[in-house]
Amino acid sequence: MIQDIGLNRLKNHYDPALRPDADSRMVHFRGRKLLCQLGEGDELTLPTCAQLGAAAGEGSVYLFSIDETTYFLCRAEEVSVPEGFTYEDIAVFRRARPRETAFAAVTAFHLATWYGDNRYCGRCGAPTEHDGAERMLRCPKCGNMIFPKIMPSVIVAVTHGDRLLLTKYANRPGATRFALIAGFTEIGETVEETVHREVMEEVGLKVKNLRYYKSQPWGISGGGLLMGYWCEVDGDDAIHVDHVELDEGAWVSREELRKTYHDTGVSLTGEMIAKFAIGEEHFALRCE
Ligand SMILES: [Zn+2]
Known part of the structure; x- marks a missing residue:
């Protein structure tokens, strides 16, 4: 999956003392587009601070490190684009190599979205400031504390004997392939209740024997934290699709x-479908 970056280590602890050096990677977005170099074989390179110039480092925010490489969010509206670099849709992370740079790009997008959406206090409207010690925005006027947005959500693989329930989203450009039931946890419910509710809402099925599998950060959707569950259909297996979703x-x-599905190694959904295909869906925790 996208977050499986082998021996490379993501250090996501916020360190206010860190400032960009010449080799730091600078992340700059224009909307959903990322400033990067996309080479042969979708090799993704982010610009260094030296390439963008010292001005880009001023006012930048430390994001995280992967091994010894530090990543900073460049908050300037415009930067002078170095030769060979272009703005690419952040969806490039799905195919880009190396994996750690792709993961850095999508994680930076999650943080950039949160910083961009919280420049003003939602309680009183005053401009927010970065806290001096941790990853938090603080309102100097009313004291409101705003932490990074992480939204729990579920990916549900509903099985029925030797068959798996696959779905296809409506009204979503590019949704050409099948997926699993998915949805965000609502306020006031447990994640297990989300599983039952989403399956009922989307396909009208009752499920049982829930088993937790794995989780996956999914910053592309504004900050999802996906939790994968296996479950079995309970009773009637007739699918009644909610055509809104x-x-x-x-x-x-x-x-x-087994014949038709190819996992690209990026998403939890893909891994779960691939595990089912080879009969390995039972290696999961029961958690009714
Ligand atoms: Zn405020």
């Missing part, structure tokens, strides 16, 4: 998935 829902056999 979904285009299609279908039971697909293990055999068909």
